Amino acid sequence: MRMSRLFLRTLRDDPAGADIASHRLLLRAGCIRQVASGMYAWLPVGQRVLAKVAQIVREEMDAAGAQEMTLPITQPLELWERSGRNDDYGPLMFRLEDRKQVKFCLSPTAEEVITTIVAGELKSYRDLPVNLYQINWKYRDELRPRFGLLRAREFLMKDAYSFHVDVDDLRRTYQDMFDAYSRVFTRCALTFRAVEGESGEIGGDINHEFMAMAEIGEDDIVWCQKCDYAANAEVARRKSEQHDGGSADAELEKVHTPGMPGIMAVAQHLGTPEGELLKCIAFHLDDGVGLALLPGDRELNEAALRKAVAPRTARLFEDDDFAAHPGLVKGYIGPDATGVALVIADPLVSAPHAWVTGANEKDHHVRNAALGRDFSVAEWADLVAVVPGDPCPSCGSPLSIDRGIEVGQVFQLGTKYAEAMGALYTDEDSEQHPMVMGCYGIGISRIVTAVVEEHHDELGIAWPSALAPYDVHLVAITGKGKATGEVSEAADKLYDELTAAGVSVLYDDRDASPGVKFADADLLGMPTRLTLGAKGVARGVVERRNRKTGADDELPLDGAAEALRG
Numbered sequence: 273m274r275m276s277r278l279f280l281r282t283l284r285d286d287p288a289g290a291d292i293a294s295h296r297l298l299l300r301a302g303c304i305r306q307v308a309s310g311m312y313a314w315l316p317v318g319q320r321v322l323a324k325v326a327q328i329v330r331e332e333m334d335a336a337g338a339q340e341m342t343l344p345i346t347q348p349l350e351l352w353e354r355s356g357r358n359d360d361y362g363p364l365m366f367r368l369e370d371r372k373q374v375k376f377c378l379s380p381t382a383e384e385v386i387t388t389i390v391a392g393e394l395k396s397y398r399d400l401p402v403n404l405y406q407i408n409w410k411y412r413d414e415l416r417p418r419f420g421l422l423r424a425r426e427f428l429m430k431d432a433y434s435f436h437v438d439v440d441d442l443r444r445t446y447q448d449m450f451d452a453y454s455r456v457f458t459r460c461a462l463t464f465r466a467v468e469g470e471s472g473e474i475g476g477d478i479n480h481e482f483m484a485m486a487e488i489g490e491d492d493i494v495w496c497q498k499c500d501y502a503a504n505a506e507v508a509r510r511k512s513e514q515h516d517g518g519s520a521d522a523e524l525e526k527v528h529t530p531g532m533p534g535i536m537a538v539a540q541h542l543g544t545p546e547g548e549l550l551k552c553i554a555f556h557l558d559d560g561v562g563l564a565l566l567p568g569d570r571e572l573n574e575a576a577l578r579k580a581v582a583p584r585t586a587r588l589f590e591d592d593d594f595a596a597h598p599g600l601v602k603g604y605i606g607p608d609a610t611g612v613a614l615v616i617a618d619p620l621v622s623a624p625h626a627w628v629t630g631a632n633e634k635d636h637h638v639r640n641a642a643l644g645r646d647f648s649v650a651e652w653a654d655l656v657a658v659v660p661g662d663p664c665p666s667c668g669s670p671l672s673i674d675r676g677i678e679v680g681q682v683f684q685l686g687t688k689y690a691e692a693m694g695a696l697y698t699d700e701d702s703e704q705h706p707m708v709m710g711c712y713g714i715g716i717s718r719i720v721t722a723v724v725e726e727h728h729d730e731l732g733i734a735w736p737s738a739l740a741p742y743d744v745h746l747v748a749i750t751g752k753g754k755a756t757g758e759v760s761e762a763a764d765k766l767y768d769e770l771t772a773a774g775v776s777v778l779y780d781d782r783d784a785s786p787g788v789k790f791a792d793a794d795l796l797g798m799p800t801r802l803t804l805g806a807k808g809v810a811r812g813v814v815e816r817r818n819r820k821t822g823a824d825d826e827l828p829l830d831g832a833a834e835a836l837r838g
């Protein structure tokens with residue numbers, strides 16, 4: 273492609289409102305342009321990257337036995353009402369009406385549609401399993417679209433859905449998809465981890481998120497330095513030990529802590545470390561009130577609390593809630609507060625310890641509160657948020673926490689959608705059962721963001737070979753004077769030879785200064801830059817620079833195309 277003809281305008285300066293490197297560089301390199309908040313046009317250079325990611329995904333899905341199809345983006349809302357997810361999605365879903373006032377939505381995902389189609393086509397256990405996928409645009413009406421493609425309202429996804437007679441069969445396909453995902457992200461040159469995600473209705477450690485490691489990521493990933501353990505922070509566990517409590521020899525002692533509802537103020541006032549305090553967090557538990565106990569230097573993992581009390585539901589107290597519960601004194605709650613239906617505690621609270629905690633009376637705390645003597649716990653569960661250095665639940669080694677971008681997810685769905693949409697099969701004994709489903713997503717446009725986050729420097733993008741819009745960026749330094757014609761001629765010839773050899777080339781044939789051309793080559797980030805000037809032509813060589821390493825060498829013009837064929 274000749275740059276003089278390419279629909280491309282690079283930007284010298286950082287665009288306003290682009291806070292992260294990938295957003296900034298994709299705009300500056302002319303890959304994308306914003307059309308509306310969270311909605312982007314893919315311009316020709318960006319389109320080539322998007323297409324390459326999609327093609328890698330397509331190849332790996334096909335190799336794993338999945339079959340490609342295309343579903344409509346506009347979906348009847350009635351299907352979503354049938355599954356109950358119209359309400360679940362709430363304002364996150366774009367909804368519209370046709371001229372007959374029939375309601376539709378723009379697809380945020382496609383379980384309802386695909387399950388309805390499969391229900392109409394497949395009836396027997398002999399038809400299963402089947403694994404279907406599409407690469408298509410998806411929509412979420414995010415409240416605050418941000419970070420460019422990372423949290424966009426329109427995004428390209430690969431979504432796959434598999435249908436099975438039972439869970440064992442689902443797990444075989446699940447493993448195949450897990451392996452295919454690992455190949456996809458490896459081919460895209462991403463540093464990634466497969467981490468345990470929130471359990472589905474089947475339960476167990478069998479739903480995984482694929483995280484591209486990146487500081488700007490929106491998810492915290494807990495991982496073990498020694499073994500394979502890795503999990504989203506929401507569901508991450510630490511190795512915990514259960515003790516019997518007790519061991520406070522001293523008497524319970526009330527202390528005056530005026531105007532100190534916070535852990536830090538009390539700890540400072542009493543001269544004790546925050547970890548000596550017992551935090552008592554009030555929450556609604558269906559009809560009653562619960563208290564969650566944890567050491568004062570730890571934070572509550574709300575997802576862990578919800579999981580611990582399930583199927584009961586937990587909702588943390590807000591300021592207004594305290595008025596209705598006079599037994600709970602905001603900021604001064606003790607573990608023995610009145611009117612509490614459930615006291616649940618993290619095992620850290622079971623260690624022999626004399627706690628400082630609330631006295632259930634405004635402006636007062638108590639010292640020397642002992643488990644078993646002064647308060648009791650009805651249920652134990654891991655409640656604290658994991659912090660770096662906590663012991664790994666598998667091997668006890670220290671855990672680390674890093675940030676990541678979720679680029680894919682594999683999920684065991686069970687029979688929820690099959691039951692809602694009537695996807696039933698008949699077994700060998702002519703009995704009907706709902707199909708068991710899996711679903712598998714990959715964020716294609718998100719991968720582009722993650723790749724740029726990992727592969728860039730202060731000059732611009734440094735595309736990995738597999739995703740680069742072009743293999744080679746050919747810069748002709750035509751300069752002024754009599755050599756101009758010779759250089760252009762030699763560069764034209766090299767461009768033709770490279771193209772004929774199957775090397776894709778972005779050829780900077782513009783009438784621009786070397787400085788402008790080099791700056792654009794660094795910004796656009798093709799893996800190899802070839803520079804041809806008058807001296808090189810005279811000596812019969814072309815300069816080659818590796819964008820990633822900056823290493824320079826020379827190639828003879830004769831045979832350069834063959835050498836770069838790769």
Ligand SMILES: [Zn+2]
Binds near residue numbers: 501664669
């Ligand atoms: Zn470990």
